[in-house]
Every structure is written in structure tokens, then in C-alpha cells.
Amino acid sequence: MTASAQEEMTPMAQADTNPLLAEWTGPYEGVPAFDEMQLDALKPALEAGMAMQLAEIDEIAASTEPATFENTIVPLERAGRELDRVFTYYGIWSSNMSSPEFREIQQEMAPKLSEFSTRISQNEALFERIKAVREGDGYADLRDDQKRVVDLTYDGFVRNGAELDAEGKARYAEINKQLSVLHTDFSNNVLHDEEYYVTYLTGDQLGGLPDSFVRSMAAAAEERGRPGDYAVTNTRSSMDPFLTFSTERDLRETVWRTYYNRGDNDDEYDNNDIIAKILQLRNERVGLLGYDNYAQWRLEDRMAKTPEQAYDLMLAVWPAAIARVEEEVADMQAIADEEGADITIEPWDYRFYSEKVRKAKYDLDSDEVKQYLQLDKLREAMFFVAGELFGFDFTPVEEGSVPVFHPDVKVWEVTNRETGENVGLWYLDPFARQGKRSGAWATSYRSYTTYDGETNVLASNNSNFIEGAEGEPVLISWDDAETFFHEFGHALHYLSSNVAYPTLNGGVRDYTEFQSQLLERWLLTEPVIETYLVHHETGEPIPDDLVAKIKNAATFNQGFATTEYLASALVDMKYHTVDPTGIDPDAFERETLEELGMPDELPMRHRSPHFGHIFSGEGYSAGYYGYMWAEVLTADAAEAFADAPGGYYDADMAKKLVEYLFAPRNSMDPAEAYRLFRGRDARVDALMRDRGFPIPDGE
Ligand SMILES: [Zn+2]
Numbered sequence: 108m109t110a111s112a113q114e115e116m117t118p119m120a121q122a123d124t125n126p127l128l129a130e131w132t133g134p135y136e137g138v139p140a141f142d143e144m145q146l147d148a149l150k151p152a153l154e155a156g157m158a159m160q161l162a163e164i165d166e167i168a169a170s171t172e173p174a175t176f177e178n179t180i181v182p183l184e185r186a187g188r189e190l191d192r193v194f195t196y197y198g199i200w201s202s203n204m205s206s207p208e209f210r211e212i213q214q215e216m217a218p219k220l221s222e223f224s225t226r227i228s229q230n231e232a233l234f235e236r237i238k239a240v241r242e243g244d245g246y247a248d249l250r251d252d253q254k255r256v257v258d259l260t261y262d263g264f265v266r267n268g269a270e271l272d273a274e275g276k277a278r279y280a281e282i283n284k285q286l287s288v289l290h291t292d293f294s295n296n297v298l299h300d301e302e303y304y305v306t307y308l309t310g311d312q313l314g315g316l317p318d319s320f321v322r323s324m325a326a327a328a329e330e331r332g333r334p335g336d337y338a339v340t341n342t343r344s345s346m347d348p349f350l351t352f353s354t355e356r357d358l359r360e361t362v363w364r365t366y367y368n369r370g371d372n373d374d375e376y377d378n379n380d381i382i383a384k385i386l387q388l389r390n391e392r393v394g395l396l397g398y399d400n401y402a403q404w405r406l407e408d409r410m411a412k413t414p415e416q417a418y419d420l421m422l423a424v425w426p427a428a429i430a431r432v433e434e435e436v437a438d439m440q441a442i443a444d445e446e447g448a449d450i451t452i453e454p455w456d457y458r459f460y461s462e463k464v465r466k467a468k469y470d471l472d473s474d475e476v477k478q479y480l481q482l483d484k485l486r487e488a489m490f491f492v493a494g495e496l497f498g499f500d501f502t503p504v505e506e507g508s509v510p511v512f513h514p515d516v517k518v519w520e521v522t523n524r525e526t527g528e529n530v531g532l533w534y535l536d537p538f539a540r541q542g543k544r545s546g547a548w549a550t551s552y553r554s555y556t557t558y559d560g561e562t563n564v565l566a567s568n569n570s571n572f573i574e575g576a577e578g579e580p581v582l583i584s585w586d587d588a589e590t591f592f593h594e595f596g597h598a599l600h601y602l603s604s605n606v607a608y609p610t611l612n613g614g615v616r617d618y619t620e621f622q623s624q625l626l627e628r629w630l631l632t633e634p635v636i637e638t639y640l641v642h643h644e645t646g647e648p649i650p651d652d653l654v655a656k657i658k659n660a661a662t663f664n665q666g667f668a669t670t671e672y673l674a675s676a677l678v679d680m681k682y683h684t685v686d687p688t689g690i691d692p693d694a695f696e697r698e699t700l701e702e703l704g705m706p707d708e709l710p711m712r713h714r715s716p717h718f719g720h721i722f723s724g725e726g727y728s729a730g731y732y733g734y735m736w737a738e739v740l741t742a743d744a745a746e747a748f749a750d751a752p753g754g755y756y757d758a759d760m761a762k763k764l765v766e767y768l769f770a771p772r773n774s775m776d777p778a779e780a781y782r783l784f785r786g787r788d789a790r791v792d793a794l795m796r797d798r799g800f801p802i803p804d805g806e
Contacts, residue, residue: 121155127196128152128189134508135520135532136563139195139552142510149197150212156190157223163187168232174239176249180257181558183237184608195552199512202550203569205542221287229276234269237261252774256608259773262408268396275395282392286725289385294723296376297716300369303376305331306339306362313337314354341365350458356450363455370716371693378716379692385722386687402683402729410618410736410777414684417732420739421677423791425703427800428673431666432706438464452708461664469663471656473584479640479649480588482537482572482581488639489595492629496761497603497769498524501533515540515574521564521602531555531564531602537581539571546571547590549597549623554612555604566598580643585657589627596626603769611774616726617733618777622769624741628748631658632755662799669798671712674705676731679721683729692716735794740781742793744768747785 122128127148131137163186172178200209227233240246241261246254268279307328313321327338327345339349339362346366353359370378386401393404402414411417439452439460452460490501501519509518515538521530534552536543552565570591575581583591600622606612629635631654640649681699682692696715705711713720720727727733744764751757767784781789792802 121151122159122189125152125155127193128155129192131192133510135529135565138509138532138565139192140510141196141199141512141516144196144199144512146200146206146208146212149193149200149209150216152193153190153197153216153220156187156193157219159189160187161223161226164227164230164233168230168236170236174236174243175245176240176253176257179236179240180253180260181608183233183260184256184558184610198550202544202548203536203542204512205544225280225283228264228267228269229280231269234264237264252607252611255774256610259408259610259613266396266404266408271395279392279395282388286385286388286392289381289388290722290724293370293378293381293385294719296378296381297370297719297723299376300372300717301341304341304365304369306341306358306365307333308337308339308358310335310337312355312358315352316349317352320348320352341369347458350455351462353459356455359455359459360453367454367710367714368716369714371714378722382692382715382722383687383690386682386690389683389725389728390687400684400686402680405683405725405729408615409730409733410615411732412778414680414729417680417736418677420736420791421673421680421732423803424669424735424795424800425673425677427795427798427803428666428669429704429706431800432670432708433666435461435464435664435666436706436708442467454707454709457667457709461667465660465663469656469660471660476585476649476653476657477582478642478644479653480583480585481641481643482583482591484580484639484641485583485588485591486535488630488635489592491639492626492632492635493595493599494524495634495756496629497599497765499530499599499602500524504532513540521566529563531566533598533602534565534567536567536569537572538574543569543571547587547594549594549601551598551601554601554609555606556609556612557605557607564602564604566601568594568598570594582643588630592627592630593623596623599626600769600772603765604772605770606772606774611772613773615773615777616730617736618740620734620737621740621744624737625744625768628741628745629755634756661797665798665800667709669800670706671709672735674700674703674711675713675718676735677703678711678715679718679727679731680729682715682721739791739794740789742797743789744781744785746793 125148126140126143126145129140131139163182167179167182167186170178200206201213237257237260241257246257249257268276271279305327308324313324316324321337324337324339324345327340328334328336331338339345343366346362349362350359353362370376389401393401396404398404400414402417406413406417411420436452436457439456442460442463443450443452443456450456490499493499493501500522502522504518504520509532511518511534513536516534516536519533519535521533522528523530531553547568547570549566549568552567553562555564556562568591570587572581572583572587597619600619601612604612636654637648641647642649678696678699682690682695692715696711700711711718715722720731722728748755748757748760751760753760763784767780771780778788795802
């Protein structure tokens with residue numbers, strides 16, 4: 108069928124013929140038809156899916172019966188299944204199998220999808236019914252998890268302006284529209300400065316740089332029409348190695364200044380005015396809803412709950428971080444003096460001299476470590492850990508029995524070790540290829556729920572390992588091995604869910620990274636080392652002294668890493684707690700850092716004019732603290748295992764881990780769930796120990 112013929116069909120007719128909308132069939136309660144994905148079908152499928160969901164919503168909203176949990180909330184949970192299925196394929200095209208043709212459809216559909224969600228969130232009749240359930244007599248008789256679904260749904264509507272009057276709603280929508288333009292402009296300006304400013308070098312300016320980096324610089328120059336030159340592009344992956352290795356101090360300063368001035372060059376791509384406008388609009392919008400400041404609104408449904416709690420954590424760690432910077436700078440200055448460099452350490456010297464400190468104090472040969480990290484063995488190690496802690500068994504499905512979108516993708520059946528019952532499937536797409544986004548991520552194609560009968564889980568992990576030669580093991584770096592475990596932690600979080608309703612599978616941003624960070628800790632446990640971290644030729648386990656070096660290296664340069672991160676997180680929080688009327692971001696940033704006592708030798712990890720996490724959208728605005736919030740939980744929970752009689756494989760602890768930290772997803776308040784696991788709130792001490800910092804007094 109041609110695309111145009113499909114576009115003319117009604118939503119119901121689409122549902123009968125469009126493969127992307129179709130009910131999943133086949134084994135394991137039905138699986139996505141990844142072998143039938145046709146890009147032609149995507150746009151009509153999205154349009155039909157939206158139309159079908161809006162029809163379902165209208166039907167719920169139009170009901171004349173008194174609103175109840177069963178006739179309002181449950182059908183709302185159920186609405187949009189067809190569109191959900193389309194989004195499974197959409198996610199594959201966007202992350203695993205992208206193409207210019209797909210990106211065209213994506214651009215065309217983005218505003219339509221945003222309009223679609225506004226139509227739901229501003230549906231007044233629907234909100235009235237949700238409110239009636241929330242405030243009605245029946246609410247008290249609901250189960251706790253049902254109450255939570257009602258609360259999360261109700262709060263979501265209120266937090267997005269459902270209770271405003273007509274004038275307020277109109278202004279609210281107008282602000283959001285303006286913000287979406289400003290967010291896009293902000294990120295395009297950063298992109299411009301990343302692409303436009305390139306530092307070109309000649310062959311006699313390459314002192315200290317590793318061969319592989321020189322080759323990539325030559326290729327980057329050639330790509331830009333300057334064959335024979337060498338290009339340092341204005342991105343972290345280019346700046347970082349250059350500043351670490353280049354012996355040309357003046358050039359280090361140039362590259363450093365170019366990088367940290369992205370979006371701050373006083374030209375048409377300068378972001379300072381945009382930041383001021385964004386902050387004022389955000390503040391006005393939450394003002395309409397009655398909040399004092401943006402951070403208050405943002406953190407209300409996060410684990411931290413209030414800006415004050417997030418500040419407390421950050422300021423507890425800050426003094427130790429800047430004190431450590433002072434020690435690191437002293438170490439570096441000593442090396443520079445010994446070499447007779449006759450300099451004072453400046454920000455463009457930090458990476459260069461810290462690399463010399465690393466070599467002297469922590470030398471770890473990453474190539475030596477790699478010999479013990481085979482991709483297949485690591486996967487078996489993850490299965491082993493999942494078996495011990497979660498009672499899951501992983502068995503490969505028969506080749507061809509479950510459709511996949513690329514021959515590299517392999518699928519395992521996950522079963523409950525005790526009962527033999529099917530828990531779900533685990534898809535692994537391990538290797539890099541054209542059209543696949545970089546990095547590693549986890550996703551689920553179907554989540555566990557019980558409200559319409561039990562469903563099994565379809566979880567996936569995706570990485571960008573480089574495929575080895577035929578018959579050769581794939582060897583990966585230590586960082587990549589940790590990330591592999593991390594992403595598998597997300598998959599286990601999906602697979603262990605025991606919630607009743609879809610809404611309860613939702614993530615809380617400062618909490619959902621914790622479970623996956625925690626799983627990384629099993630990589631260095633005794634049984635994993637003994638059986639799985641073995642040399643690819645000799646089969647010998649990784650030697651103790653190499654393990655000790657890996658552990659020791661974890662505290663290297665923590666002053667720098669923690670301070671550059673916290674400076675960004677603190678400035679983010681302050682931007683979103685002050686009155687932004689007439690704010691001058693440049694002065695604000697400088698004064699805030701001065702008040703904090705920011706060391707002169709390093710900048711914020713992301714300076715305001717290119718802080719995309721908080722100004723390219725709202726995902727991390729007033730939320731950059733969340734990485735450290737999750738790490739506090741991770742370090743504290745890991746110590747609970749380390750101290751248990753059975754260590755990391757203690758049966759009691761494993762039971763609590765699954766029961767309180769993984770299975771409930773968002774069906775229970777995260778702080779309460781953590782207390783049930785640990786018997787108390789998390790403390791910051793363990794994180795301080797992990798980073799090699801002294802513990803603050805009174806802890
Ligand atoms: Zn993660």
C-alpha cells in the first residue's frame with residue numbers, strides 16, 4: 108500500500124491495516140512486529156493513534172455517570188494503547204535505526220504531538236471528573252496504590268494549569284509556546300558555536316598529543332576543507348584530550364577559552380538574553396499556579412521534594428570538594444615547579460598537570476584491564492547477578508522465533524527461577540552502526556501491570572560496542588563495563604516491577620538512576636571477578652593488584668570532578684529560586700560563584716550560556732542536583748550490602764532490595780521505600796568515603 112492511500116484512511120480503517128498500530132501477536136503474549144516496520148506507515152499510524160486516544164478521552168470526559176475510580180481513572184490508564192505501540196517503533200527509528208527520512212517525519216510530527224498532549228491536559232471536562240474522584244467519598248476506600256494513581260494523575264493536571272481560569276490557561280499556554288521557541292534557540296546557538304569555532308593547528312603544534320588523537324584531528328580538518336591541518340573542534344570530546352595532553356600552553360588557553368565561551372560571545376548567537384527571558388517566563392508560569400519560585404514547583408514531585416533539601420545535600424559536600432581542589436592544585440604546582448615550568452596553575456593547566464599526577468600516583472593501564480573484560484563474559488556475569496539477587500534465569504530464545512529490527516539484536520527469555528514462569532524478554536542490541544545514536548541506554552517495549560490481567564515485560568539494552576573480528580572476543584573498557592551493568596540495572600528495574608497500573612511504572616528523576624547506579628557495584632564482587640573477569644587468552648581471573656588499582660583510581664581527581672559538577676548544580680538551583688526580574692546572567696553567575704568560594708583554577712562543568720541541561724528544555728532545570736542525589740542513595744545502599752553478613756549476595760538484603768527498591772517502581776513514595784530498605788534515611792557519609800573526602804562533623 109502506498110503512503111498516500113494510507114493517509115486518506117479513517118483511524119479505524121488504519122487500525123485494521125497499519126502494521127504499526129496492530130495488536131502484537133506471536134509468542135510471549137505477543138511481541139512487536141519489528142520485521143514489519145515500514146517508515147511509510149509511521150505518519151498515518153501516529154495520526155490515527157492520536158485520534159483514537161482523543162476519542163477514548165472524549166468518551167471518558169463525556170460520561171454522565173458520577174465519576175469513580177473504575178469509570179474514570181482506569182479507562183484513562185487504558186487509553187492510548189495503539190499510540191503506545193506506534194511509539195515503540197518510533198523509538199527504534201529515533202535511537203537504533205535513524206535516517207534522514209525519519210528525521211523529516213519527526214520534525215513534522217513534533218508540534219502535532221505537543222498540541223495533542225495539550226488537548227488532553229487542558230480538557231476541562233476530563234479534569235472535573237478526575238477531581239471528582241480525588242475529592243469524592245469513594246477515594247477513602249481505595250487501596251494505597253490506587254490512591255497514588257489518582258494523586259499522581261490529579262497533581263499532573265494541576266501542575267500543568269488545569270485549575271487556572273480561562274485567562275490564566277491562555278497565558279499558561281502562551282508562555283509554554285514562547286518557552287519552546289527559546290529552548291530551541293538556546294540549543295541551536297550552542298550548536299552554532301560548537302560547529303563554527305574550530306582551532307586549526309599546523310604539524311609543529313602537536314606536542315604531547317597521542318597518535319590516535321592526532322589522526323582524528325587530521326580527519327576533522329580534512330572534513331572542513333583544510334587537508335594537511337589539524338582541527339580541535341569545540342566539543343568536550345575534542346577539548347578534553349587536547350587540554351590533557353598538549354604541551355603548548357598558549358594553545359591550551361585558546362582552546363579552553365573557546366570552549367567555555369560557547370553561547371557567550373556577545374554576537375547574535377549569545378545566549379545571555381535568552382536565559383533571562385527563559386527564567387522570567389518560568390517564574391511567571393509557576394507564579395500563576397501560586398508557587399514562590401520555579402524550583403519549588405519542579406521539586407515537589409521529586410524525591411528531594413524541596414529546594415532546601417537539595418541545597419542541604421550539595422552544601423554538605425561542597426566544602427570537602429573545594430578543599431580537595433586545593434590539595435590537587437598543590438600536587439600539580441609541585442610537579443610544575445619541579446619541571447621548572449615557571450607557571451602558576453591556571454584553568455587550562457588543570458587537566459594537563461592532573462594527568463601527570465595520575466601517572467605518578469595512580470597509574471592504571473587501561474589496555475591491561477581490557478584483557479579481562481570480554482563482552483560475552485560480562486553478559487553472563489550480569490545474568491549471574493540477576494539470578495542471585497532477583498531469582499531470574501535467562502535463556503536465549505530460538506533464533507527467528509521473536510522478530511528483531513537488526514540481525515545483531517539477540518533475545519533472551521527471562522523466567523522466575525523458582526516457579527519457572529515467564530517474566531518477560533530481554534533484547535540486546537550491542538554494536539555500533541550507522542544511524543544508531545551514541546552511548547548506551549535501556550528501554551522497555553511493554554511494562555508490567557496487573558489491572559487488566561498480568562502482562563509480561565519486554566525490556567531492552569542498547570550499546571555501541573565495536574564488533575570484533577570473526578571468532579575473536581569483544582574486549583571493552585572498564586568504563587564501558589560499568590555502563591553495561593548500569594543499563595542492565597534499568598532493565599532489571601523494568602523486569603521486577605509488580606505494579607497494578609501503567610502510571611505507577613513512571614520514573615522519579617532524582618530516584619530512577621539510583622537503582623541502575625547501584626547495580627554497577629556488583630561488577631567488582633568476588634564471584635564475578637573469579638568466574639567472569641578472566642583473561643581472554645589464559646582464562647586467569649583479574650589479579651588482585653589490578654583490582655586494587657582500579658579501586659584506588661576511583662578517588663583520583665575527585666576534587667575537580669565534584670567541584671565542577673556542584674558549581675553547575677548550585678548555580679542551576681539558585682537561578683530557579685531567586686526573583687529573576689531584570690537578571691543579568693553573566694553577573695549572576697560570577698557573583699554566585701564568588702559567594703560560594705569557587706576556586707580560580709577551574710570553571711563550572713557547564714557555564715550558563717551553554718548549560719543545555721537546564722536551558723534547552725525543562726528536563727533538568729532545577730534538577731541538575733539529581734545526579735548527586737541518586738549517588739548518595741547508591742553509596743549508602745552499597746554500604747548496607749558491604750556490611751551485611753553475606754555481603755553483596757546476602758539473601759535478606761537481596762530480598763529487601765527487590766521488594767522495596769526495585770519492584771514498587773513509583774507505586775510508593777521513594778523516601779518511604781528507601782526507609783523500608785535501610786531502616787533509616789540515606790546519609791551522605793558513604794558518598795564522601797567513596798570520593799575519598801573527610802566526613803563532615805556531627806555525622
Ligand atoms: Zn541510567
